[in-house]
Amino acid sequence: QEQLVETGGGAVQAGGSLKLSCAASGRTFTYYVYAMGWFRQAPGKEREFVSAISWSGGSTRYADSVKGRFTISRDSANNTLYLQMNSLKPEDTAVYFCAARRTTIVPTSPSLYDYWGQGTQVTVSS
Numbered sequence: 001q002e003q004l005v006e007t008g009g010g011a012v013q014a015g016g017s018l019k020l021s022c023a024a025s026g027r028t029f030t031y032y033v034y035a036m037g038w039f040r041q042a043p044g045k046e047r048e049f050v051s052a053i054s055w056s057g058g059s060t061r062y063a064d065s066v067k068g069r070f071t072i073s074r075d076s077a078n079n080t081l082y083l084q085m086n087s088l089k090p091e092d093t094a095v096y097f098c099a100a101r102r103t104t105i106v107p108t109s110p111s112l113y114d115y116w117g118q119g120t121q122v123t124v125s126s
Contacts, residue, residue, distance in 0.1 A: 002025070003026055004116060006021065006120040024098075035052060037099045040122075099116050
């Protein structure tokens with residue numbers, strides 16, 4: 001059974017940093033090529049795209065709101081996804097979700113992802 005587990009969330013002050021991790025397990029992640037992404041959802045808002053990365057790591061995409069502050073990376077050998085978040089702002093406060101899809105492209109729409117983690121809370125205070 002495929003599973004995604006996020007870790008690394010927490011509470012920080014504005015300007016601080018956090019690094020999220022997402023460990024993937026299951027047959028799909030062992031035998032197939034898949035893209036991975038990060039999404040976030042704040043209270044009362046829809047889930048929004050943050051960043052995504054191809055299987056090789058050679059292609060990445062970012063939401064305009066996080067460009068230059070967040071960096072996505074992956075260790076495909078160990079089926080782990082990362083999100084380094086620097087210069088955090090209060091508006092980055094949300095539950096952050098890891099997602100995956102068997103594909104060679106890099107989707108940015110949450111509807112295109114098949115597998116989801118349970119989410120990890122990130123809270124940034126001013």
